[in-house]
Amino acid sequence: MKTMTLLPSFLLLNFLCICSAADPLGDYCNKGTSISGSGQVSANIDKLLDELVSKTSVSGYIATSYGEDPHKVYGLAQCRGDVSSKDCSTCIQDAAKQIRERCPDEADARIWYDYCFLRYNEENFIGKVDTGYGIFYYNVENVTDPESFNRELGALMDKIRSQAVLPKNEGLGKGKTTLSSFLTLYALVQCTRDLAPINCAQCLAIAIGNFPKFCDSRKGCRVLYSSCYVRYELYPFFFPLDSNNTHPDASIKTIVYP
DSSP states (O other): OOOOOSSOSOEEEEEEOOOOTTSEEEEEEOTTSBOTTOHHHHHHHHHHHHHHHHHHHHHSEEEEEESOTTSOEEEEEEEOTTSOHHHHHHHHHHHHHHHHHHSTTBSSEEEEESSEEEEEESSOOTTSOOOSSEEEEEESSBOSOHHHHHHHHHHHHHHHHHHHTSGGGTTEEEEEEEEETTEEEEEEEEEOTTSOHHHHHHHHHHHHTTHHHHOTTBSOEEEEOSSEEEEEESSOOSSSOOSOOOOOOSEEEEEEEO
């Protein structure tokens, strides 16, 4: 993979999250992969995106390529495994449109949404673990009993990671655990479906390994890589939604870390 030069080593942004499923969580446009002057690569990306949209809308996932060398491009699109086919289709259509608007001159581009993820590149990344660029969201509030919370979180993460690496689950693991009579912890992990189980386990281990650094004792956290996604919250966020539907705290921070 080409060297990523978009960001400094550390960028911290504060904002009040008024996010919806239609808003991207983040994007990456590799400035070192300019396609300026290569109309064929640009045309191949457009054709690739058409295929990613049409096939992901049906199956929830596709990893494919379009064109011939030296202008061949590789692409992957995947929806979160718990969302409906309608929400998946809408998300991938938005992703394909937005990625071209945000990264019009780059051959290596990715975009993350709550419900889906899409990427393409001239280099073949399919089947390879990619944790070279990450986005981290965390709640600014801490839990009241960190020791007990972290113990329960670790046990839940172990459980759903074990689910995710089973071939029948296609990289998805999700679950919840009761912390008290009025508090429930929800968590979801997902790998891109091109990864072998051992590679999925590796990606999730790296993602969860970031919790002590970025999300220690926080009420909620998300780690987004190009090969896997990890999230936990103290409110229901995955489908089917728990009837105990509390509202999330809007105050969060995000870190972009290449």
